[in-house]
Amino acid sequence: MGKNLTKRSEDYSKWYNELVVKADLAENSAVRGCMVIKPYGYAIWEKMQAELDRKFKETGHQNAYFPLFVPKSLFEAEEKNAEGFAKECAVVTHYRLKTDPEDAGKLIVDPNAKLEEELIVRPTSEAIIWNTYKGWIQSYRDLPLLINQWANVVRWEMRTRLFLRTAEFLWQEGHTAHATRQEAIDETEQMNNIYADFAENFMAIPVIRGRKTESERFAGAVDTYCIEALMQDGKALQAGTSHFLGQNFAKAFDVKFTTKEGKQEHVWATSWGVSTRLMGALIMTHSDDNGLVLPPNLAPIQVVIVPIYKGEEQLSQISEVANEMVKALRAKGVSVKYDDRDTYRPGAKFAQYELQGVPVRIAIGPKDLEKGTVELARRDTLSKEFVSQNEIEQKVPSVLEDIQRNLHQRATTYRDEHITEVNSYEEFKEVLEVKGGFLSAHWDGSIETEQKIKEETKATIRCIPFDAVQESGICFYSGKPSNQRVLFAKAY
Amino acid sequence: MGKNLTKRSEDYSKWYNELVVKADLAENSAVRGCMVIKPYGYAIWEKMQAELDRKFKETGHQNAYFPLFVPKSLFEAEEKNAEGFAKECAVVTHYRLKTDPEDAGKLIVDPNAKLEEELIVRPTSEAIIWNTYKGWIQSYRDLPLLINQWANVVRWEMRTRLFLRTAEFLWQEGHTAHATRQEAIDETEQMNNIYADFAENFMAIPVIRGRKTESERFAGAVDTYCIEALMQDGKALQAGTSHFLGQNFAKAFDVKFTTKEGKQEHVWATSWGVSTRLMGALIMTHSDDNGLVLPPNLAPIQVVIVPIYKGEEQLSQISEVANEMVKALRAKGVSVKYDDRDTYRPGAKFAQYELQGVPVRIAIGPKDLEKGTVELARRDTLSKEFVSQNEIEQKVPSVLEDIQRNLHQRATTYRDEHITEVNSYEEFKEVLEVKGGFLSAHWDGSIETEQKIKEETKATIRCIPFDAVQESGICFYSGKPSNQRVLFAKAY
Numbered sequence: 010m011g012k013n014l015t016k017r018s019e020d021y022s023k024w025y026n027e028l029v030v031k032a033d034l035a036e037n038s039a040v041r042g043c044m045v046i047k048p049y050g051y052a053i054w055e056k057m058q059a060e061l062d063r064k065f066k067e068t069g070h071q072n073a074y075f076p077l078f079v080p081k082s083l084f085e086a087e088e089k090n091a092e093g094f095a096k097e098c099a100v101v102t103h104y105r106l107k108t109d110p111e112d113a114g115k116l117i118v119d120p121n122a123k124l125e126e127e128l129i130v131r132p133t134s135e136a137i138i139w140n141t142y143k144g145w146i147q148s149y150r151d152l153p154l155l156i157n158q159w160a161n162v163v164r165w166e167m168r169t170r171l172f173l174r175t176a177e178f179l180w181q182e183g184h185t186a187h188a189t190r191q192e193a194i195d196e197t198e199q200m201n202n203i204y205a206d207f208a209e210n211f212m213a214i215p216v217i218r219g220r221k222t223e224s225e226r227f228a229g230a231v232d233t234y235c236i237e238a239l240m241q242d243g244k245a246l247q248a249g250t251s252h253f254l255g256q257n258f259a260k261a262f263d264v265k266f267t268t269k270e271g272k273q274e275h276v277w278a279t280s281w282g283v284s285t286r287l288m289g290a291l292i293m294t295h296s297d298d299n300g301l302v303l304p305p306n307l308a309p310i311q312v313v314i315v316p317i318y319k320g321e322e323q324l325s326q327i328s329e330v331a332n333e334m335v336k337a338l339r340a341k342g343v344s345v346k347y348d349d350r351d352t353y354r355p356g357a358k359f360a361q362y363e364l365q366g367v368p369v370r371i372a373i374g375p376k377d378l379e380k381g382t383v384e385l386a387r388r389d390t391l392s393k394e395f396v397s398q399n400e401i402e403q404k405v406p407s408v409l410e411d412i413q414r415n416l417h418q419r420a421t422t423y424r425d426e427h428i429t430e431v432n433s434y435e436e437f438k439e440v441l442e443v444k445g446g447f448l449s450a451h452w453d454g455s456i457e458t459e460q461k462i463k464e465e466t467k468a469t470i471r472c473i474p475f476d477a478v479q480e481s482g483i484c485f486y487s488g489k490p491s492n493q494r495v496l497f498a499k500a501y
Numbered sequence: 502m503g504k505n506l507t508k509r510s511e512d513y514s515k516w517y518n519e520l521v522v523k524a525d526l527a528e529n530s531a532v533r534g535c536m537v538i539k540p541y542g543y544a545i546w547e548k549m550q551a552e553l554d555r556k557f558k559e560t561g562h563q564n565a566y567f568p569l570f571v572p573k574s575l576f577e578a579e580e581k582n583a584e585g586f587a588k589e590c591a592v593v594t595h596y597r598l599k600t601d602p603e604d605a606g607k608l609i610v611d612p613n614a615k616l617e618e619e620l621i622v623r624p625t626s627e628a629i630i631w632n633t634y635k636g637w638i639q640s641y642r643d644l645p646l647l648i649n650q651w652a653n654v655v656r657w658e659m660r661t662r663l664f665l666r667t668a669e670f671l672w673q674e675g676h677t678a679h680a681t682r683q684e685a686i687d688e689t690e691q692m693n694n695i696y697a698d699f700a701e702n703f704m705a706i707p708v709i710r711g712r713k714t715e716s717e718r719f720a721g722a723v724d725t726y727c728i729e730a731l732m733q734d735g736k737a738l739q740a741g742t743s744h745f746l747g748q749n750f751a752k753a754f755d756v757k758f759t760t761k762e763g764k765q766e767h768v769w770a771t772s773w774g775v776s777t778r779l780m781g782a783l784i785m786t787h788s789d790d791n792g793l794v795l796p797p798n799l800a801p802i803q804v805v806i807v808p809i810y811k812g813e814e815q816l817s818q819i820s821e822v823a824n825e826m827v828k829a830l831r832a833k834g835v836s837v838k839y840d841d842r843d844t845y846r847p848g849a850k851f852a853q854y855e856l857q858g859v860p861v862r863i864a865i866g867p868k869d870l871e872k873g874t875v876e877l878a879r880r881d882t883l884s885k886e887f888v889s890q891n892e893i894e895q896k897v898p899s900v901l902e903d904i905q906r907n908l909h910q911r912a913t914t915y916r917d918e919h920i921t922e923v924n925s926y927e928e929f930k931e932v933l934e935v936k937g938g939f940l941s942a943h944w945d946g947s948i949e950t951e952q953k954i955k956e957e958t959k960a961t962i963r964c965i966p967f968d969a970v971q972e973s974g975i976c977f978y979s980g981k982p983s984n985q986r987v988l989f990a991k992a993y
Contacts (some may be wrong), residue, residue, distance in 0.1 A: 018772065024929055036636075037631065038568045038633065039568075039572055039575055039629065039632050039633075040568045040570045040571070040620065040629070042566035042570060043569070044568070045565070045566070045567050045568065045633050045660055046565055046566040047565055048563035048564065048565045048648060050938075051563070051564050051566055052563065052564070054566075055564065071540035071543070071544065072539040072540065072543050072544070072547065073537070073538055073539055074537070074543055074546075074671065075530070075537050075670055076530045076531075076532045076535035076536070076537065076623075078532045078591075078669070079532070079653065080532060081598070081608060082530055083531055085606070085607060085608050086600075086610070087725065088606075091608060094607050095597070095598040095599065095600075096597055096598070096599075097596070097597065098572075098597065098598060099532070099593045099595075099596055099620070100593060100594065100595040100596070100597075100598065100610055101591045101592060101593050101594075101595065101622065102592065102594045102610065103591075103592040104589070104591055104592070104594065104657040105585040105589065105590065105592075105657065106573070106576075106588070106590060107587065107588075108587075114577070114580075115577060116573060116576070116577050116583060116621055118592055127597070128591070128611055129530065129757075130569075130593065130622075137530070137531065137532070140531055141528075141530065141531075141537050142839050144528075147800070150844050156540060160653075161569055161652075161653065165596040165597065167879070176570050177568055177570070179566065210603060223879050247898045307843060352642050357584045426698070428727070448820065460745070494865045
């Protein structure tokens with residue numbers, strides 16, 4: 010253990026990569042671009058899953074499970090979607106290995122076990138799901154159909170980074186069917202709001218809600234809503250998307266329903282998802298040069314208690330106090346670990362829990378036994394104070410709440426300080442270079458301009474914010490008229 | 502809706518297939534051998550997951566996630582394991598599609614995107630996990646390593662059946678590493694006991710614990726423990742397995758640790774798993790000719806309330822009573838649904854909930870309003886009684902407990918009646934043919950005998966029960982000596 014982390018100011022990207030590995034969140038595997046999510050990282054993901062799943066169910070969604078594989082002919086059915094994912098998909102062509110006739114210790118693909126039709130490992134499941142919905146939807150009584158899936162998906166990305174972009178990742182994908190256009194649009198909006206609420210209030214990550222431009226839309230969508238977060242290096246990160254799919258998939262897979270009035274109509278669709286990418290957002294929003302910083306809502310261990318002792322007798326006295334605290338805090342719903350391992354010294358434990366972002370650390374030494382105190386350290390502010398043992402039960406829950414609030418506040422302040430209104434291309438380039446963050450600017454609405462700006466600066470339009478003020482202005486790039494500002498940024 | 506189920510006595514297999522589809526549990530997909538788990542089926546699986554996950558964590562295990570793909574060279578590393586799964590694995594050979602030059606609307610595999618090394622879609626994860634453990638285990642302080650994964654796996658089975666045998670299925674796989682042989686054996690046993698406890702007390706399925714014979718062992722295991730259940734058609738079903746892997750994988754992947762004394766030793770391993778196959782066991786243990794029968798512990802809806810009314814006014818009076826009941830029962834932790842849909846008649850609703858195995862149905866009609874009663878129907882016994890509205894809050898929880906107990910009791914009685922001691926080959930064949938179930942018989946311990954019996958009768962040794970009495974006897978097939986009975990059966 011031990012820190013030895015590269016500083017963010019030295020090399021942000023290196024800091025991130027080191028932190029993910031050293032804090033035991035994830036690591037690269039033997040499979041190119043695929044990660045192993047380690048127990049500590051997975052425990053955080055499980056907390057995200059549980060909260061999202063609760064929110065989905067609360068709004069009437071049910072979970073289901075659809076096949077990992079998509080036959081090529083189905084994959085092709087919705088043209089834009091197919092086009093969007095064809096270049097990066099893993100293809101299963103055979104279903105058997107056999108012993109290599111030239112080397113009995115080796116296996117080779119059995120040429121006699123070639124599939125008649127290739128199978129695509131799902132990069133997203135619209136195709137297989139809409140092909141299934143065809144059999145599930147006949148009447149208005151079958152609508153709305155509100156389904157979510159927790160699954161792994163594969164996109165054969167060439168440049169990968171742990172959590173942020175991996176060939177295989179974990180996610181949830183909601184796929185809903187509705188009788189009317191408006192109902193589908195309302196669902197798209199509802200789910201984007203659920204993501205925003207989750208990010209802000211559970212992950213302590215401030216996000217901006219908006220819609221994507223045409224060129225940044227999901228392949229096959231009519232409209233893509235999103236939440237955009239800002240990382241500490243001034244780059245934006247798309248944290249979740251919710252798509253209004255119109256009738257594109259219903260038409261591609263011929264999914265019609267009989268209305269109350271007896272007419273046949275194509276249904277309206279949405280899909281929406283967040284992924285293990287949120288782990289990247291979490292890490293890059295809150296953490297510091299000492300390691301991970303976790304909001305208490307997501308911390309697998311909220312409080313760790315470390316004994317500082319010489320000899321068995323001291324340990325047993327400290328343990329008595331510690332175990333009482335563990336009991337009292339657990340009764341209040343706090344997750345506490347008492348780390349009395351004798352295989353590590355207190356200093357090594359302190360370093361480990363700091364690196365792993367445990368929100369509150371309580372140390373109990375011989376002097377504390379005398380004085381009836383403990384030392385309480387906060388991970389977010391790195392501050393320490395002595396607290397009476399009697400007060401711990403009351404104090405800790407309020408400190409945890411305060412940490413959750415403080416992290417959100419801190420990130421919001423940073424984000425707000427990094428939204429800059431710019432009105433000329435010079436200004437745009439300078440702010441992008443020097444300060445980063447979101448650039449709020451007028452844009453003429455054309456794909457051409459958007460494309461040129463991207464080529465020249467690497468900045469993209471992250472979203473057209475829902476709360477943007479309608480104001481007339483001129484595009485900083487083309488000089489053409491515009492009626493609202495959009496947000497540009499370099500992005501993950 | 503409506504029953505129209507084939508009777509079990511007519512065609513058990515057809516009854517099963519129909520039930521799975523009609524009760525909305527699962528269906529076949531467009532991908533050969535892969536199923537879609539529908540929301541109602543998935544809700545049951547989620548309840549299994551939650552309870553198992555709780556048991557795993559309670560015994561110190563943590564969840565993690567490992568890649569879907571296994572590079573061929575890793576797959577080969579443990580020879581027996583590779584041999585066991587090579588004949589049924591999905592192989593990814595390419596990572597991109599491109600537009601068909603002869604038909605712009607079609608996609609074909611891009612021959613320029615061939616992988617240097619083929620990837621196997623995991624049929625089980627020992628290989629990829631043990632390759633990872635190599636980096637995680639250095640010292641005795643890193644042990645035991647107690648990890649579980651919830652995942653999808655793929656085995657290219659030729660004959661598939663919903664839940665029982667599908668090309669893709671969902672499961673959990675535990676993979677643990679230990680410093681000593683004994684500790685690994687204890688873990689193997691502990692996990693088999695957890696499975697047995699789960700089956701008996703949560704799923705209400707009686708199981709027999711035992712070990713597999715050499716020829717029925719998991720590929721790569723030194724010893725395989727299992728739990729075996731008996732279905733209503735007299736066939737056995739392996740419901741869970743726990744493997745002692747010895748040092749096979751540690752040696753294949755060179756995973757060593759430094760002992761307290763500073764020596765280098767290979768670690769000892771276990772793996773254990775249960776899958777969506779348990780859904781098949783659940784269905785075939787309890788259900789009847791009217792449809793699914795669910796133990797209350799696993800029922801997504803434990804109680805359904807159906808109003809019987811004419812006109813809005815009656816409905817509103819009934820709803821008032823029903824909503825009070827819903828509130829009172831939910832406060833007691835009972836999951837209740839009040840089905841006041843006006844798009845279906847009461848008869849259709851009754852048929853649906855009977856088919857879907859909802860344990861308790863409460864009907865409220867105009868006469869019940871007058872008398873202050875409701876009609877309470879039990880799914881397990883198909884019995885009905887009138888209960889005072891005031892008593893519902895007390896009555897329902899105890900009825901649910903009684904149903905859970907009754908189902909276990911009923912299945913145990915059936916199972917016990919279908920364990921037959923046989924002492925000659927004639928007897929063996931006759932009981933197998935006429936009665937089915939488990940045949941408790943002396944076996945000479947040889948693979949040859951086991952193999953011949955299988956060829957001649959299709960019966961296999963399901964397990965060597967842990968509680969078998971040591972008694973000297975002679976093998977019913979070969980006449981050679983034996984010192985305990987083993988259990989034969991035809992199996993799923």
